[in-house]
Amino acid sequence: MKPFILLFLGINVASAVTHSLKYFYTGSTGIKGLPQFVAVGIVDGMNIDYFDSVSEKNILKQSWMEGARDEKRITDVRKVIQQSFIAGVKIIMPRFNQTTGVHVLQQMYGCELDDDGITRGYFQYGYDGADFLSLDKSSRTWTAANQKAVISKLKWDATGVDANIYKNYLENTCIEWIKTYVNYGKDTLERKVPPSVSLLQKNPSSPVTCHATGFYPSGVMVFWQKDGQEQHEDVENGETLPNDDGTFQKSAHLTVTPEEWKNNKYQCVVQVTGIKKDFNTVLTESEIQTNWGKTNRGVNTIGSAPIIGVVVALLLAVVVVVGVVIWRKKKKSEKGFVPASTSDTDSENSGKGAQKI
Known part of the structure; x- marks a missing residue:
């Protein structure tokens, strides 16, 4: 996998309006004083919610998010996800001959919607600050970043079900939720403030x-x-x-x-x-x-x-949540909109995947 590089060829990239929805999940072990699991949602660069394994409650960070979804359901879903991520670290550690120490499993995924209708989506796992596993939406297969991740790739590719679920989420459901969130927070998300x-x-x-x-x-x-x-x-x-x-x-x-x-x-x-x-x-x-x-x-x-x-x-807050795994993007055009469901089902799908890392 090569890092995503954008070359500026005299184009005023800043003229294009892009809305984005991203999620960062982190499961860890061996870090005293920090939660074993943290989940953060981000819309257009703004933190919309936060969940950790200490409070076990999803907390909204933006007032305009109130009423956009069922927060109790999100809390319940993330309680399930936290268990799968904590277990996921223990699943991967033996592959690297690790029995103790500080280790981190992360999941990063999301989508973007340009004002011209172009969409992008990405779904990736990282382990201990390095790439581990990522979804290739075009082939609906998984790419292992190293030999230790091949075991996970084979598990995920076995039926193809997970790839189809995530591809549909990134290209459809995720885009629906961007539109929902932007509608709720348009006074904030569509404002223009000069530097x-x-x-x-x-x-x-x-x-x-x-x-x-x-x-x-x-x-x-x-x-x-x-x-x-x-x-x-x-x-x-x-x-x-x-x-x-x-x-x-x-x-x-x-x-x-x-x-x-x-x-x-x-x-x-x-x-x-x-x-x-x-x-x-x-x-x-x-x-x-x-x-x-x-x-x-x-x-x-x-x-x-x-x-x-x-x-x-x-930066300290970002390091705890995101770590140093490289975030990569793949471009793909897609149009269409279906009314959003009552909960952001990205969390449910993520939990199912992490259980079999």
């Missing part, structure tokens, strides 16, 4: 960081231009990260000498999905915010608590 853009630098020899924050939705492009042309050399792009208020942030780092940017026109360009306007910030000495004394015109300086503190807290 606040700052140019940051630790010291005169450090890279200049273009930091865009506070924007919504999460679809964004942040890039540097030199004399009107997009700059790829000496540029490092950061990940899109969540803020605690439901908005997002992203950075692009430019390594350039003061002499170089003073003799050429460098600017940072930010494009956000659904917002036609580009946000351009020209690199000048007066625009740079630092923590070494030249300028400090706002709270978003390098090392400041409003940015770094929130990011660290969120």
Whole structure:
């Protein structure tokens, strides 16, 4: 399996509106002080619910989710899933000659719906931070990431039933639920919030960081231009990260000498999905915010608590739930909509699969 790589060929990707529904399940052993099972649902980058084996109760994280589904049913289903995931870790450990220690089984799956009707779906397992098993929707078979996962592949491929169930879920049921959730939360999920853009630098020899924050939705492009042309050399792009208020942030780092940017026109360009306007910030000495004394015109300086503190807290939460298994996507077009059922049956299907890992 190769990682999903997107090449930007001069296309303004930020112009396309995409809604997504993703689930992350984590079963673990040997981690003191942390739940053995955690389940998290995410719509358009926003955490919609949370369940763990300590509270054994599904908790809504967004007020607009109230009434969208039967939460008692979701809680009951996830109680069943937690048992299968905890058991799943113990099923896999002997294959790696493991009897003790910290080990983690994860399931990551979901779907996306573009405003032009194109859909995508993905379903994958990871074990101890590495790929383990994934669904190939086109062939309705399972792909083993290593020799230890071949046993699981053979079990899942034996009848083909599971592949059909998950394929149908990803291409139909999951898309139905995206539309349901977006309808319930449209005031939040379809809002457009422009970014606040700052140019940051630790010291005169450090890279200049273009930091865009506070924007919504999460679809964004942040890039540097030199004399009107997009700059790829000496540029490092950061990940899109969540803020605690439901908005997002992203950075692009430019390594350039003061002499170089003073003799050429460098600017940072930010494009956000659904917002036609580009946000351009020209690199000048007066625009740079630092923590070494030249300028400090706002709270978003390098090392400041409003940015770094929130990011660290969120990343810690994500690490516990998601771990480091690579999330991959496969594209496929699909149209059609059937009214959603009364519960999100993804959870039920997931539990059945994990029991025979």
